[in-house]
Amino acid sequence: MDFYLNSLLRPHIAKLQPYTSARDEYTGKIGIFLDANENPYGSVTDKDYNRYPDPYQSELKEEIAIIKEVRPSQIFLGNGSDEAIDLLFRAFCNPGKDNVILLPPTYGMYEVSASINDVEIRRVALTSDFQLQPKKILNAVDDNTKIIFVCTPNNPSGNKVNRDEIRFLLGNFKGIVVIDEAYIDFNDEPSFTTELEKFPNLLVIQTFSKAWGLASLRLGMAFGSEEIISILNKIKPPYNISGLTQETVLAAIRNNEKVQKMIEDILKERSFLEKKLKELTFIQKIFPSQANFLLIKIPHATEVYNELIKQKVIIRNRSKVLLCEECLRISVGTRTENEEFLKALEKIVSKTV
Numbered sequence: 001m002d003f004y005l006n007s008l009l010r011p012h013i014a015k016l017q018p019y020t021s022a023r024d025e026y027t028g029k030i031g032i033f034l035d036a037n038e039n040p041y042g043s044v045t046d047k048d049y050n051r052y053p054d055p056y057q058s059e060l061k062e063e064i065a066i067i068k069e070v071r072p073s074q075i076f077l078g079n080g081s082d083e084a085i086d087l088l089f090r091a092f093c094n095p096g097k098d099n100v101i102l103l104p105p106t107y108g109m110y111e112v113s114a115s116i117n118d119v120e121i122r123r124v125a126l127t128s129d130f131q132l133q134p135k136k137i138l139n140a141v142d143d144n145t146k147i148i149f150v151c152t153p154n155n156p157s158g159n160k161v162n163r164d165e166i167r168f169l170l171g172n173f174k175g176i177v178v179i180d181e182a183y184i185d186f187n188d189e190p191s192f193t194t195e196l197e198k199f200p201n202l203l204v205i206q207t208f209s210k211a212w213g214l215a216s217l218r219l220g221m222a223f224g225s226e227e228i229i230s231i232l233n234k235i236k237p238p239y240n241i242s243g244l245t246q247e248t249v250l251a252a253i254r255n256n257e258k259v260q261k262m263i264e265d266i267l268k269e270r271s272f273l274e275k276k277l278k279e280l281t282f283i284q285k286i287f288p289s290q291a292n293f294l295l296i297k298i299p300h301a302t303e304v305y306n307e308l309i310k311q312k313v314i315i316r317n318r319s320k321v322l323l324c325e326e327c328l329r330i331s332v333g334t335r336t337e338n339e340e341f342l343k344a345l346e347k348i349v350s351k352t353v
Contacts, residue, residue, distance in 0.1 A: 002174070003174060003200045003201045004174070005200070005201075005225075005227050005228065005231075008092050008146055008175060008176065009091060009092060009231065010090075010091065010092065010093070010094055013090070013091050013092075013231070013234075013235065016234065016235065018233075018234045018235070019238055021036075021052070021055050021238040021239065022035040022036035022052065023036070023052055023053075023054060023055050023238075023239075024055065024238075027054075027058075033051065036051075036052055038050050038051055038052065049243060049244065051243070052239050052243075053239055053241065053242060053243035053246055054243075054246065055238050055239050055240075056233065057077050057241050057246055058072070059246070059250065060077065060241075060246050060249060060250055060253075061075045061077065063250060063253045063254070064077075064221065064253065067253060067256065068191075068193055068221075068223065069193070069194070070193055070196065070223055071226075073226045073229065073230075074196060074223050074224060074225070074226060074229055075221060075222070075223060075229065076221070076222040076223075076224070076229045076232040076233060076236075077219060077220070077221060077222075077240075077241050078219075078220045078221075078222065078232075078236070078240060078241075079218050079219075079220070079240050079241065080207070080209070080218040080219070080220045081180070081182065081205045081206070081207050081220030081221070081222070082109050082113070082220065083220060083236070083240065084203075084205055084220055084221075084222040084232065085109055085110060085113050085178075085205070086113045086116070086117075087232050087235055087236060088147060088176070088178065088203070088232075089113050089114060089116075089117040089119055089147075090117065090235055091231050091232065091235055092146045092147065092175075092176065093114075093117060093119040093146050093147070094144075095117055095118035095119060096118050097144055098119055098120070098144045098145070098146045099119060099120035099121065099122050099142070099144055099145050099146070100114055100119055100120075100121060100122070100145070100146060100147040100148070100149065101122045101123075101124060101137060101140055101141065101145060101147070101148045101149070102114075102121055102122070102123050102124075102149055103123075103124055103125070103126055103132065103137070103148075103149065103150060103151075104123055104125055104126065104321070104322045104323070105126065105130070105154075105156055105157060105318075105321045105322050105323050105324055106126075106149065106151045106154065106155065107149075107151050107155045107180060107182075110149045120144075122140045122145070124136050124137045124140050125322060125323065126154070126157075126323065128323065129159070130154055130157040130159050130161075130287070130323070131159075131161060131162055131165070132150070132161055132162065132165045132166070132169070134165045134168045134169055137169060138169070138172055138173065141173060141175075145173075145175055146175045146176065147175055147176045147177075147178055148169060148173060148175065148176075148177050148178070149178045149180065150166055150169070150177060150178065150179050150180065151179075151180040151182075152166070152179060152180070152181065152187075153181075153183040153184070153186065153187050153289070153290040153291040154291075155180075155182065155183070155291070156293075156295055156316070156318045156321060156324060156327075156329050157287055157295050157323075157324070158183075158287055158288065158289030158290060158291040158293055158294060158295050159287065159288050159289065159290060160187055160188075160189055160290045163189065163192075166179065166192070167195075167199075170198075170199040170201060170202055171199070173201065174201070175201065176201050176202075176203055176228070177199070177201055177202055177203070178203045178204075178205060179192045179202065179203070179204050179205070180205045181204055181205060181206050182205070182206065182207045182209070182210060183210060183290065183291035183292060184206060185210065185211035185259075185263050186210075186211065186263065186266065186267060186270075186289075186290055186291050186292050187290040187291075188290060189290075191204060191206070192204050193223045196223060196224065196225065200225050200227075202224060202225075203222055203223070203224040203228055204222065204223040204224065205220065205221070205222050205223075206220070206221045206222075206223070207219070207220045207221065208220070208221070208249060208252070210292055211259055211262065211263050211266070211292070212249075212252060212259050213259075213262060214248070214249065214252060217245045217248060217249065218245070219241065219245055219249055266292050266332050269332045269333065269334065269335060269338055270289065270292065270294065270332045272335070272338060273294060273330065273332060273338050273342075274286055274289075274294060276338075276342050277294070277296060277342075280342075280345070280346065280349075282298060282299065282349050283296055283297070283298055284296075284297040284298060284299065284326075285297040287327075292331060292332045293329055293330060293331045293332060294329070294330050294332070295318065295324065295327055295328070295329050295330075296327065296328055296329075296330065297325075297326050297327050298326060298327075298328060298349075299326065300326075301317060301319045301326040301327060301328050302317055302319055304328065304345070304348055304349060305317040305319075305328055307348040307351075308341075308344055308345070308348060311344050311348075313340065313341050313344045313345075315328055315329060315330045315331070315341070316328065316329040316330075316331075317329075
């Protein structure tokens with residue numbers, strides 16, 4: 001199916017003249033800077049943060065491009081992946097007219113962003129084993145459907161989604177297919193960034209919050225065609241990524257061995273946690289996971305959750321989420337944390353179930 005990006009854009013966005021910052025007009029790093037109304041005496045910290053950061057994060061994108069095997073021009077960086085999600089609605093969805101398709105159970109911010117932007121939500125539930133229903137999804141599409149959101153590995157279920165079914169959507173939908181890969185580092189399949197050249201309507205979202213351990217910095221990534229990325233850059237706030245964040249993430253990327261070790265440790269602990277949970281007879285189901293968490297089905301899930309909270313063991317209660325009735329989601333912790341959780345769980349269930 002032919003894909004025409006300009007036909008998806010909101011008309012006023014297509015005509016928008018973006019804000020031009022001082023750092024757009026002069027990109028050099030050396031000079032007497034009297035252009036941006038900054039404090040010339042430095043900052044109150046022991047580091048000089050008095051100058052505005054690079055609005056397009058050029059140095060950081062060069063490094064990310066190497067590890068992700070894409071071009072810098074195919075990368076958008078946002079204040080968390082949530083910023084990229086919100087900008088997609090602003091760029092492509094006319095309030096009160098257009099719609100997007102969500103595939104519950106899935107990440108909740110798609111719905112929140114749609115609601116904030118007054119965009120209709122059409123839901124096509126996943127199957128009982130949390131896979132797509134491609135024909136039903138396309139049957140829900142009309143001329144005003146702009147985006148389909150696919151989360152893989154899926155949150156809150158943890159499973160990977162069938163790649164061929166995602167490719168079917170990409171090849172048969174004239175809008176944008178967003179693949180949210182927040183948990184890709186724990187998956188045994190490659191990222192869809194490897195298929196950017198095949199599908200001009202593909203946008204892949206990733207994050208530094210999970211495997212990289214940088215959740216507090218709030219840095220999300222979006223990968224897509226240069227045309228889509230240029231639109232996101234056009235409408236983003238001028239300095240959306242702080243200089244401190246750019247510095248810290250650059251240092252992290254240059255210490256890539258550490259993140260690989262952390263991924264290995266998390267996968268090892270995921271296996272340990274799954275093995276121990278299987279030994280507990282009261283666990284009704286452990287769902288397959290390619291993420292850094294496990295979803296389990298357990299009797300009296302809400303009671304168990306509340307008792308765990310009392311013991312300061314904090315997990316997520318997903319019982320009210322579609323297809324996740326009586327389910328709890330457990331993030332993989334350290335060995336000590338996992339053992340403490342298991343100990344508390346057994347003690348609580350012995351009194352509750």
